[in-house]
Amino acid sequence: MQHIQGISRNQLRISSLEDAISSDNQVRFIDAFVNTISILRLGFSLQTLKKEGRPSYQTPVFLKIYLYGYLNGIRSSRKLEKECFRNLEMQWLLEGICPNYHSISDFRKNNPVALKNLFKLFVCFLKDIDLIGAETIAIDGTKSRAHNSKKANFNQKKIDKHLEYIENKTQEYLTALQENDVQENPVIIQNIQEKIERLKGNKLRYELLEEKLKASGEPQISTTDSDARALLVQGQVVEISFNIQAAVDAKHNLVVATHTINRNDRNALSAIALEAKENLGIATYSALVDKGYHNGKQIEICQQANITTIVAQPNQGKSNENGTQPDYLVANFQYDKNTDTYTCPQGETLHTTGNWHKKSSSKDGYNFKKYRTSKCKECAVKHLCTSRSGGREIDRGQYADAVEENNKRYRENPQLYRKRQEINEHIFGTIKRQWGYNHTNLTGLEKVNGEHSLIMLVYNIKRSINILGVPDLIAKLHKWNSPYKAKVLFLLKTNHLKLTNALDFYLMKLVA
Structure with missing residues (x-):
């Protein structure tokens, strides 16, 4: 059986990049979207023309690179540089432009706020074309x-542990030196003085880190990325x-x-x-x-x-007392908003003095009132309700009404x-x-915010393409852009435009 034969590499062909990209290719939407928006209004840093040196690349070029890259699982600036040379879709999108990896990397680092604005603008577009229900x-x-290892994250307990180790190790070396000095035939101990000096340097580093931790007022500190934190991921991990x-x-x-x-x-x-x-x-x-x-x-x-x-x-825990049985949990006490009282399962009423108490001084703190009744001391089932000698006591926080409505x-x-x-x-x-x-791989909360906004943006783009298809989505983009631009320009000229958060994002589409 004859095998399928390929095309000779020496065969001369006359074609264009436009012929190589189908009408439903996602790069066509990327191109249409970037060409529609106003880069300046969104807050992207613009490349300025200089009298000397090599001409710079236009800002939309880098935005197209990153939208294409993240849509296809490529976010390394060096890999994106390679794609500009070898990827036919990227060549069509950039019209043959191939920036170096350093310029590509700088764009993402320098425009975190603009990337977040771009995400918000696309959300406005999705809502207007009825892809978002908003209910x-x-x-x-x-x-x-x-971009910060566990070894580069410290709390007070971890710093104390390192300082204790340094202290013990230093004392061990000093003791070894003293014992060696009193021997009749002392043994030459190699590099022990260097080890002691190195421990002193480490001790100074941890002491400075401890001062920095106390000055920050935070329970932990990271040295590679100061904004990164040790967070519970799953279970005890x-x-x-x-x-x-x-x-x-x-x-x-x-x-x-x-x-x-x-x-x-x-x-x-x-x-x-x-x-x-x-x-x-x-x-x-x-x-x-x-x-x-x-x-x-x-x-x-x-x-x-x-x-x-x-x-x-x-899950409803016990109360603020030990020994409570399931039938006497706080959830089984009925609260009366009119009288500001609780009624226990035995029918007794718990009253409050009306005084507010402070739970804690932290940002999670809140005010609460205490509810009690003197009937607890005579109650036959007190041992099922509480182990507190003074009787059952219920705390009601200042946000209890909102919480109860939500729980209902x-x-x-x-x-x-x-x-x-x-x-x-x-x-x-x-x-x-x-x-x-x-x-x-970015450091700093603002830059990380920018990258994650870009990730969510490309997720929305890919999903909307799957729902409508590229040609229909591009048609809706053009239809959405033109009438609103004319409307906003008219309102601006006639001074009838009242700026709102939503309108601010529409204004970003206007040419600066």
């Missing part, structure tokens, strides 16, 4: 390993990492808000929830959130912003809450497992 949004976070927050719309599982923090989820709910509301320019929506975000203060902030939260209720919604909407994992969990799986974006 139900799932919020979650995932850890991304930082701790990694030096950042925490990517993402709000995902339920209609087509598109990301509508994202930012990166260097702490756990406990105090992160309100910031990402408010960002989603601002990016979409909506009055209200329902937020589905797991129990790691359950925090009274955060839930109340969302409530005040007209965001309906359904945050999973953590959670119990009444089990089917809706179950959609949370379907909406946002696969996004992190795609980004980290399939694309390999489970770490960052």
